Amino acid sequence: MPFSPRRRILVTSALPYANGHIHLGHLVEYIQTDVFVRFQKLRGHECAYVCADDTHGTAIMIRARAEGRSERELIAEMRAAHLADFAGFQVAFDHYGSTDNPANRRLCGEVWQALSSKGLVVTRDVQQLYDATAGTFLADRFVKGTCPRCRAADQYGDTCEQCGATYAPADLVDPVSTLSGARPEVRSAEHLFVTIEALHGFLTEWTRSSGALDPRITNYLAGHFLGEALRDWDVSRPAPYFGFEIPDAPGHYWYVWFDAPIGYLAATAEWCEARGQAFESWWGRGSAGTPAEIHHFIGKDIVYFHTLFWPAMLEAAGLALPTKVRVHGFLTVNGQKMSKSRGTFVLARTWLDHLDPAALRYYYAAKISGGIDDLDLNLDEFMAKVNSDLVGKVVNLASRTARWLESTGLSASYPDDGGLFAQAAADGGEIAAVYEEGDFARAMRAIMLAADRANAYVDAEQPWKLAKQGPEAAGRLRDVASVALNLFRQIAVYLAPVLPGLAEQAGDLVGGPIHSWDESQAPLAGLPVAPFKPLMKRIEREQIDAVIAASQAAVAEKTTPGGSSMDMTPTTADSGEPLAAEPLAATCSIDDFTKIDLRVARIVAAEEVPEAKKLLKLTVSLGGDATRTVFAGIKGFHEPAALVGRLVVVVANLAPRQMKFGLSEGMVVAASGAGATGVYLLSPDAGALPGMRLH
């Protein structure tokens, strides 16, 4: 047995934001991180998996305000939900903290101090619009107004989409806050910046030769950021802001992306404190003892935070740098982006209500190869693969042989198996190597190969015939079943990082709890065998359908105001999410309202605009000969053919607008937003006629 030194490995997943529930997309990351951690522990290394809720920022503040409660109440509730979801999927953190904890405040201060003392913090005035009604500064995207150059209406605060002009939000003519509808005023606000350019040389070197990054990531960074001077990073926000106030800059708060990664440090610190360990032994540099490895698992959307800002902060603070930043892609379901309207936006909780979390863990493991490509959850394949691999091959191995050993136990010495156990034991090195690389897909393939060989062995030995031959074949029967059960347990060891539940059940069946990878290297003999209990159930089509249906229902519940009149059950309270996502506009007078002429119209023609991704070209009739051409952003949600003949509501006196594909002479009213991807057209009650005005 080769000597393998005991490594010290700190592992993180990205901090989930306390503004929403965990869904199947999040789980791609947490499950793969958990598999990696369980693998390292099984190998006998000291490994800690730390994570935390990311709790600060404007979005949390606005949402809490809309729900009429404190931010801390909101994040406490979300934390409990997150923890329950993770536990359900057997994602086992060694410590789960919060960026709102004292440890994080302290460490933010320390990192800040280091940046300041190195002269990396500068103060600059930023001209920003302020919404006095909402009592907050407005980010560019929260301001709209008229372009100062071409007078186009309703442009965002940074650039004009009509003429391409760029300007400051304060330059807009008639600016409006999208939060309250109030007219914002220009205020000069002081912001604090980190002059990250001072670390440009370090970052170029680190991204290239530290070994922490995939070459593709290195190239991406070199091409997009490191090829020119790095811009100062704006790390403060003026009050009001839900976060930590900066100690030496009253009225200024650390921007959420400053304190979030420090949450990794804080969670480690809390974990260390609870175990009497030294924080410095993990994040310090050059301390005594085995140096720690630091592995960050992240999605491809937050690469530059983890590969530029974060190492820069660590470098400035004199802390250890990441050993590996492991980047993964996004989840698609049935080949497409998760969709609420298609029912493929599945919350962790919804899955747990209908399906075995272990099945998803296995499926993800079988598809994760350590690359940054997106991962597709094909539900048909999911069902076939889990049933075939886990139920048909692995579990079946125990299911078809354990019963013959209930009374006798395993053979007293391990019988001749033609070298099967030894072969699978030898494969253990390769399987471990690919686990280490994060190529779980390859590991699963190798393990299934062992399961195939084991089943072929059972088939060749035909123990069911031996069972019928009476006492003289009993010894042979016992041997064959002992081999099969040992091969099963060996596979359970290899799968233990992915399927901790199965490993536990395998231990219950024979041999006791599995603690070490080394248990795959030597067969068991002479031990009792417990009565066989079903280890895993087949996945039925109905369960999948139920998950989709429940996911669609969850969306309907959130986006249908007041529920429908056909709903006999007392409605559970509607979620405040849609409203929070788009707060009410400013009060308008009845005169203002009557300026808008809303009419019932009939769609008389609807056609695709092949080059447009979101637009359909509609011809609507207001009755008689009055028709209008309207481009509506509903492509993908409505089939053109199905729209023809249908009554809708249009804004009939809207100024015509020249769009890329033609002139649009009105607007079809539809509901959308709140993070939902659907677009819901409004229909009048039966009897309404085209041309009728809405009063």
Added chain:
RNA sequence: GGCGGCGUAGCUCAGUUGGUUAGAGCACCGGCUUCAUAAGCCGGGGGUCACUGGUUCAAGUCCAGUCGCCGCUACCA
């Protein structure tokens, strides 16, 4: 349109630094088996590796272009 990614059997994917008749699982077809959660075993059909051109003794693998798809973004008035 801009940026990024991808195009290998019906489906999901492997194919290591370019090197013998391109692989797996599922699905499908045929046979065997009946211990097992309609599970298992053996065999089979099926691919001009998107297309075109180039580099090379040799390309799925490198380069260029074309087409198609996906994601972010813009066109949601």
